[in-house]
Amino acid sequence: MTSNLFWHHQDVPKKARQLLHGHKSFIIWFTGLSGSGKSTIANRLDRALYRHNISTYILDGDNIRMGLNKDLSFKQEDREENIRRVGEVARLFVDAGIVVLATFVSPFRKDREFVRKLVNKDEFIEVYVKCNFDTLKARDPKGLYEKALKGEIKNFTGISDPYEHPENPEIIVDTTMMTPNICVKQIMNYLYNNGYLKK
Numbered sequence: 001m002t003s004n005l006f007w008h009h010q011d012v013p014k015k016a017r018q019l020l021h022g023h024k025s026f027i028i029w030f031t032g033l034s035g036s037g038k039s040t041i042a043n044r045l046d047r048a049l050y051r052h053n054i055s056t057y058i059l060d061g062d063n064i065r066m067g068l069n070k071d072l073s074f075k076q077e078d079r080e081e082n083i084r085r086v087g088e089v090a091r092l093f094v095d096a097g098i099v100v101l102a103t104f105v106s107p108f109r110k111d112r113e114f115v116r117k118l119v120n121k122d123e124f125i126e127v128y129v130k131c132n133f134d135t136l137k138a139r140d141p142k143g144l145y146e147k148a149l150k151g152e153i154k155n156f157t158g159i160s161d162p163y164e165h166p167e168n169p170e171i172i173v174d175t176t177m178m179t180p181n182i183c184v185k186q187i188m189n190y191l192y193n194n195g196y197l198k199k
Contacts, residue, residue, distance in 0.1 A: 014094070014095050014096075014097065017095070017096055017097030018097045020097060021054075021055045021097040021098070022053065023054055023055070023099070023196075023197065023198070024099075024123075024195075024196055025093070025094045025095075025096070025097045025098055025099055025100075025123070026094060026099060026100070026119070026122070026123040026124065026125060026196060027090045027091075027093075027094060027099075027100045027102060027115070027119060027123060027124050027125065028042075028045070028099070028100065028101050028102070028125045028127060028187070029090075029102045029104070029106070029112065029115065029116075029124060029125065029126050029127065030042055030101070030102065030103040030104070030127045030129055031104065031105065031106045031112060031126065031127070031128055031129065031166060031169075032105070032128060032129030032130060032131065033105065033131065033133075033136055033157060033158045033163055034105060034136070034142070034144055034145075034156075034157065034158070035131070035136045035139050035140055035141055035142070035144070035145070036129040036130070036131040036136065036175055037129055037131065037173075037175040037180060037183070038061075038103040038104075038105075038129045039060055039061075039062075039103045040180050041127075041129060041173065041175075041180050041183045041184060041187075042058055042060070042101040042103045043058065044180050044181065044183075044184045045101060045184045045187055045188070046058055046101055048184055048188060049099060052197065054099055054197070055097065055098050055099065056098065056099045056100070056101060057093055057098055057099075057100060057101070058100075058101045058102075058103065059086055059089065059090060059093075059100060059101070059102045059103070059104075060103050061103055061104040061105060064082070064085075064086060064104075065082070068085060068086075068089070069081075069082050069085055069086075073155075074154070074155040074156075074161075075155060076108075076155075076161075079107065079108070079111070080108065080111055082104075083104060083106050083108075083111040083112070083114065083115065084111070084114065086102060086104060086115070087114060087115035087118050088118065090102055090115065090118070090119075091115075091118045091119055094119050094123055102115075105157050105163070107157045107161065107162060107163040107164060108164055109164045109166070109167065112126060112166070125170045125171065125190070125191075125196075126166055126169040126170050126171070127169060127170070127171045127172075127173060127187060128165065128166040128169040128171070128172045128173070129173055129175060129183075130165075130172055130173065130174045130175070130176070131174065131175045131176050132176045133158070135175075135176045136158070137149075144156065145159070148160065170190065171186065171187055171190050173186055173187070
């Protein structure tokens with residue numbers, strides 16, 4: 001029972017860990033439909049941050065579902081639990097002084113807002129990876145849209161399940177017309193201009 005649990009204070013606080021790493025810690029949350037380019041952009045951004053001596057870690061939707069969340073389905077209640085668990089993990093990374101790059105379809109606004117509220121106001125950056133449906137169908141890197149349109153995949157976001165577009169994301173990148181490298185440059189500029197990275 002939670003009534004028998006007590007928070008154990010840690011002697012080394014988040015600020016000290018941030019000083020050790022030499023930078024702020026925060027979450028960059030990539031949301032968008034499957035195939036929009038979330039993982040591709042996150043990986044290229046990860047390399048760019050690594051070259052700037054920033055300590056990072058990627059939490060990728062597919063990877064997490066192969067381990068931590070392999071017991072969850074794609075029904076709405078399991079999608080919510082998927083994001084809840086990931087949000088708690090991301091918060092731990094922020095406490096450890098690490099920059100987290102999280103790539104999840106995360107179709108529901110309330111779930112993304114739940115994660116935002118787990119950390120301080122300036123520790124969550126929502127990146128909406130926007131892409132029109134025709135491009136997604138044509139791109140279809142995993143063959144998922146073809147299967148979903150044939151009815152072979154149930155609860156597929158964007159076809160049989162809804163996706164709630166971010167209303168006020170910090171960053172929008174449109175991969176219908178932007179290359180991954182341009183998207184990374186836009187995100188890096190945001191991080192520099194808003195004091196997340198030192199110029």
